[in-house]
Amino acid sequence: MNIIPGFFYSKNDEWVEVKGTKATVGITDFAQNSLSDIVFVEISVSEGDHVEASDLIGTVESVKAASDVYTPVAGVVVAANESVIDNPELINADPFGKAWLIQVENEDGIDTSGLMNAEEYKTYCEGRG
Amino acid sequence: MMFIPHSDAERDEMLAAIGIQSMDDLFEAIPKRYRFPKINLHEGMTEIEASAQLKEIAEADLSVEDVSCFLGAGAYHHYIPAVIDNLISRGEFYTAYTPYQPEISQGTLQGIFEYQSLIARLTGMEAANASHYDGATACAEAGILAYHQFRGKRKKILVSPGLHPHYAAVMQTYLENFDGVHIEIPEFKSLDSVTPQNLADLIDEETAMVMVQYPDFFGQLFDYSEFAEIVHAKGALFCMSVNPIALGLLKTPGEMGADIVVGEGQPLGIPLSLGGPYLGLFAAKKDLIRKVSGRIVGETVDNRGQKAYVLTLTAREQHIRREKATSNICSNQGLNALTAAIYLSLLGKKGLQDVARLCYDKAHYAAERISKIPGFHVLNSTPFFHEFAVACPAPVSEINEHLLHHGILGGLDLSRMIPSLQNVMLIAVTELNSKEAIDDFCRILSGDENDDES
Amino acid sequence: MMMNREQKTIFELSSEGRNGFRFPKSDVKAAELPNDLMRETLPLPELSEMDVVRHYTRLSALNYSVDTGFYPLGSCTMKYNPKICEKAARFSGFSQLHPLQPVETVQGALLILYEMQEILQEISGFHAASLTPAAGAHGEFSGVKMIAAYHNQRDNSRRKVMLIPDSAHGTNPASSVMCGFRVQPVNTNERGNIDLKSLAAYCNDELAGIMITNPNTLGLFDENLIEAIDMVHQAGGLVYGDGANMNALLGIAKPAELGFDVMHFNLHKTFATPHGGGGPGAGAVCCTERLRDFLPGPIAAVIEPATDELPPLYGWKMPEKSIGQVGSFWGHFDVIVKAYTYCLMLGRDGLKRVAEFATLNANYLMSALKDVYPLPYDRICMHEFVLDVKWPDAPDVRALDVAKRLMDYDFHPPTNYFPLIVHEALMIEPTETESKQTLDLFIEAMRSIAKEAHEQPELLHDAPVNTPFGRMDEVKAAKDLKITE
CATH class of the missing domain: 3.90.1150.10 (Aspartate Aminotransferase, domain 1)
Structure with a gap:
């Protein structure tokens, strides 16, 4: 299982990469692996929407499960990844890279309090077998 | 013993294999004071007796x-053409379960796929599901879809007074516990007042869906093309409840711009049977399909390279999504959907x-x-x-x-x-x-x- | 080389100008058509009558069914569907009745509805019944909504929590949410019973009720049932019974006496009406005195009592505070006629025998398989039981593989991966209508598969091979989504 150092992680298996006042959000390798083949991705927010931490931003669906995705951080949505909507299998192939879901910006800075770091997330995943 | 094949000797052999003395020993887990209550029912009958009694009861009715x-x-x-009862009386169809094992259920699955295709073609829509219970519950499910489409933010469902009053009542029953949703039905004044024009004034930014019937409850026909544009201009979904026989002649809801089409499929070869079981038609634009509740069959291939069919998009359904599912529906009206498919195939264009x-x-x-x-x-x-x-x-x-x-x-x-x-x-x-x-x-x-x- | 079993669709079979059914020439003059309202094309297939008959007959041959083989699907009660029930439902005096006919002209039908309500009440101990729900989940929705209406009427609208054991059917939480409840799962303990400690934590003034399947989905009669029901009642909640497993209780125990307040029956399970390849079923809902006014309606009632000369007059009655109408008309009458016919034939003693022999058959299978298949809850079961296909010495074999391999032995697989609390669940419900000979063949097949799992696991991974179709590409179906042609 892959975990990227330097990213932040939520208990719902989303990751956040922070660069200045911008953050990129996606779902983790652990999440894609337990869902198996992803067949559908819906992003339910669009550019300009204001999101709070834990707001629903979309759904990821495999043949055996559908999982809601929440943003772990607050901000204004500045981009939604169109290519992952067209190619849901990207999530299985590259969950931390090409399969990012949204980018948000927050001029007051990205608040990552309450999120796990890579080490903590690794322990969290191992605890779930 | 009626429908139970065991002889006494077999029963005793089985009890011995389990390692218990008597049938009563099977029920030790049930607290004694509740076990084996008195049931005050008549004794059983033979087929000859039951048949005679039922015939007599049926004769009290006016067919x-x-x-x-x-x-x-x-x-x-x-x-109802003779072919229909002949085919749906095949045990392979009517005594089968839901086709969760596609390897041995292609008859049911292909039948539903063809049904979906026929309903989509008849209504002029891109997609259809494997059916709902009846016309009324299909209307209610359309309302639930609209609620979810706007994530509960639009609270009004505008219903034409030309919708069957029972359908409106069922929509009310289904939707009243949804957070703040209200169903608005303009009061019926006169038949002349039941028009799309009069409904159009009531559409606002709060409206999630507008529901009309075609032909309406009073038989009236309107071209809803312009009306659909008004509904869409306000950002709402447009749903039409149809009579499938009428669509043999009439302009389709798809041509008029409907987002969802529901209807009562009973006229398609299903007996009146005092009101049920009937068939809830449900078709939609393709981009709504993941929000459509109920079973859906899709085409695929098996591992031998044969074209085949499976229940698909099941991740939306209650047995997987549980409390997050948009509907609790589990069954479809399988045999009645098959009936409708046979009816439409036989009659054809x-x-x-x-x-x-x-x-x-x-x-x-x-x-x-x-x-x-x-x-x-x-x-x-x-x-x-x-x-x-x-x-x-x-x-x-x-x-x-x-x-x-x-x-x-x-x-x-x-x-x-x-x-x-x-x-x-x-x-x-x-x-x-x-x-x-x-x-x-x-x-x-x-x-x-x-x-x-x- | 295997035969290709693909079937052309009705659209591929279509040939222009063909017609399978002719209507008589019109005997009235043609009316003027509304030209701007006519459709341009009608893209329906064009087939002969024989094309249609052959097509659907060939399709039917690709199905497994109760009429062709053993169907041990847990929680589905795939018992034999008596043919007399089909015949009776087709009597013109039943099948050709309009739902809005004057009640005087449908007294026979109303008598059946009325008596069916009485039969269900007698079997279950409840005081009232409504036959309007169209299916189990629909009955469940109705019953849970009655609980919501009950609390609302008593100004207890803060009661918003519905407890649901983790072993429950998925319809339970979905129905609860549709009725405005918040779902709280309750744990199952190591004996397969409701965990009372987990339950106690939620017995407060937010509690609306609990939904209990009994016997539960492990096929066990819950040993904590009476206490659990009592705790919920003490806290002011009501108890919903999921009647999916009622086949085990006919004449054995009455749910109302056990403390349930409202429950649905699946007529297509317990009362032998056919499953129809996915429906239609019927989901009657029954309740105690304090909920009767909330039943969905209308229900069949005596509107003029019998006199010395005349029988009673039956009619429709809407319960006083009814949650309303739940379907277009009055329920699945045709299915109810079949269930009624079944009850007529079985009678009091026959119905009890159903539960006895369903339970006997399940225990016979369980005791013959538990030495080769892990059995997570080893005690006398009711009408079904759950195996957990986890062999330490055959780690690659899963419940799905055993299920698929069973098809090669000409059996329908059991329910798999349910209940969710058993990870590799195979849930087996033989029903009472299967003979010892059939059960013995099934045991033989299951034991042989267990052996294969250890010695030639690839046979299981590749299965099925003796069926008309092999395993499906479900990812392709969902991704390339083609649902119409």
């Missing part, structure tokens, strides 16, 4: 086959056009005849399909009682559902009403009972 039927209002007396045309022509003949009877007045002033409302000179219940004496099942007494519509009868005519029967009906209505032999 529409033995009268001349002008009653419709959401359930219609059409001819020409047959469906023919039956729709027969209904249309005969209804118009009947309306014309009735409008000439003194005291009777056809209320429909716009085009109608096979049903129309008639103002009568006396309470409809009295007229119907009189008609029944002459072997005629009259139309619906509209005051039963819309109290302000006193002395108005809703009359339905299908291919099974002969000219002679229509003439007789008019003759009895006009009070001329000479030459009556019944």
Whole structure:
């Protein structure tokens, strides 16, 4: 299982990469692996929407499960990844890279309090077998 | 023993294999004071006895086959071709379970795939599901879809007073516990006021969905094309409840711009059976398909390279999503969907056009005849399909009682559902009403009972 | 080389100008059509009658069914569907009744509905019944909504929590949410019973009720049932019974006496009406005195009592505070006629035998398989039981593989991966209508598969091979989504 150092992680298996006042959000390798083949991705927010931490931003669906995705951080949505909507299998192939879901910006800075770091997330995943 | 094959010897062998003494030992987990209660029922019967008793009960009923039927209002007396009962009586179809094991369920799965295709083609839509319980619950499910489409932010569902009152009632039952949703139905004033124009003024930014019926409850037909544009301009979804036979002739909801099409599939070869089981049609634009509840069959291939079908998009459904599912529906009306598929395949393009045309022509003949009877007045002033409302000179219940004496099942007494519509009868005519029967009906209505032999 | 079993669709079979059914020429003059309202094309297939008959007959041959083989699907009660029930439902005096006919003309049908309500009440101990729900989930929705209406009427609208054991059917939480409740799962303990400690934590003034399947989905009669029901009642909640497993209780125990307040029956399970390849079923709902006014309606009632000369007059009655109408008309009458016919034939003693022999058959299978298949809850079961296909010495074999391999032995697989609390669940419900000979063949097949799992696991991974179709590409179906042609 892959975990990227330097990213932040939520208990719902989303990751956040922070660069200045911008953050990129996606779902983790652990999440894609337990869902198996992803067949559908819906992003339910669009550019300009204001999101709070834990707001629903979309759904990821495999043949055996559908999982809601929440943003772990607050901000204004500045981009939604169109290519992952067209190619849901990207999530299985590259969950931390090409399969990012949204980018948000927050001029007051990205608040990552309450999120796990890579080490903590690794322990969290191992605890779930 | 009835339907239980075990001999006493086999039973004893099985008890011994389990390692218990008696049948009663199987139920030790049930607290003694609740175990083996007294059941006050009759003793069992043989098939010969049960058959005779049921036949006698059935004979107490008046079958529409033995009268001349002008009653419709959401359930219609059409001819059911012999092929249908022959095919759906095959045990391989009707004693099968839901096709969760596609390797040994391709009969059911392909049947549903063809049904979905037929309903999509008939309604002019891109997608259809494997069915809902009936026309009313299909309307309610459309309302739930609309609620979720706007994530609960739009709270109003605007319903035409031309929607079957039972359907509106069921929408109310289903949706009243959804957070703040309200169903708005303009009060019925007169038939002339049930128009798309009058509904259009009530659409606002709060509206999640607008629901109309086509033909409407009173038989009226409107072209909803412009209306659909108004609905869409306000950002709402447009849903039409249809009669599938009428679509043999009429412009499709798809052409008019509907987002969702629901309807009662009973006219497609399903017997009246006192109101059920029927068939809830449900079709939609393709981009809504993941929000459509209920089973959906999709095409795929098996590991031998054969084209095949499976239940798909199941991740939306209750057995996987549990409390996050948009609906609790589990079954579909499998056998009735198959019935509809066989009916549409058998009649085909020409047959469906023919039956729709027969209904249309005969209804118009009947309306014309009735409008000439003194005291009777056809209320429909716009085009109608096979049903129309008639103002009568006396309470409809009295007229119907009189008609029944002459072997005629009259139309619906509209005051039963819309109290302000006193002395108005809703009359339905299908291919099974002969000219002679229509003439007789008019003759009895006009009070001329000479030459009556019944 | 295997035969290709693909079937052309009705659209591929279509041939222009063909017609399978002719209507008579019109005997009235043609009416003027509304030209701007006519459709341009009608893209339906064109087939002959024989094309249609052959097509659907060939399709039917690709199905497994109760009429062709053993169907041990847990929680589905795939018992034999008696043919007399089909015949009776087709009597013209039942099948050809319009739902809006005057009640005087449908007294036979109303008598059946009325008596069916009485039969269900007698079997269950409840005081009232409504036959309007169209299916189990629909009955469940109705019953849970009655609980919501009950609390609302008592100004207890803060009661918003519905407890649901983790072993429950998925419809339970979905129905609860549709009725405005918040779902709280309750744990199952190591004996397969409701965990009372977990339950106690939620017995407060937010509690609306609990939904209990009993016997539960492990096929066990819950040993904590009476206490659990009592705790919920003490806290002011009501108890919903999921009647999916009622086949085990006919004549054995009455749910109302056990403390349930409202429950649905699946007529297509317990009362032998056919499953129809996915429906239609019927989901009657029954309740105690304090909920009767909330039942969905209308229900069949005596509107004029019998006199010395005349039988009673039956009619429709809407319960006083009814949650409303739940379907277009009055329920699945045709299905109810079949269930009624079944009850007539079985009678009091026959119905009890159903539960006895369903339970006997399940225990016979369980005791013959538990030495080769892990059995997570080893005690006398009711009408079904759950195996957990986890062999330490055959780690690659899963419940799915055993299920698929069973098809090669000409058996329908058991329910798999349910209940969710058993990870590799195979849930087996033989029903009472299967003979010892059939059960013995099934045991033989299951034991043989267990052996294969250890010695030639690839046979299981590749299965099925003796069926008309092999395993499906479900990812392709969902991704390339083609649902119409």
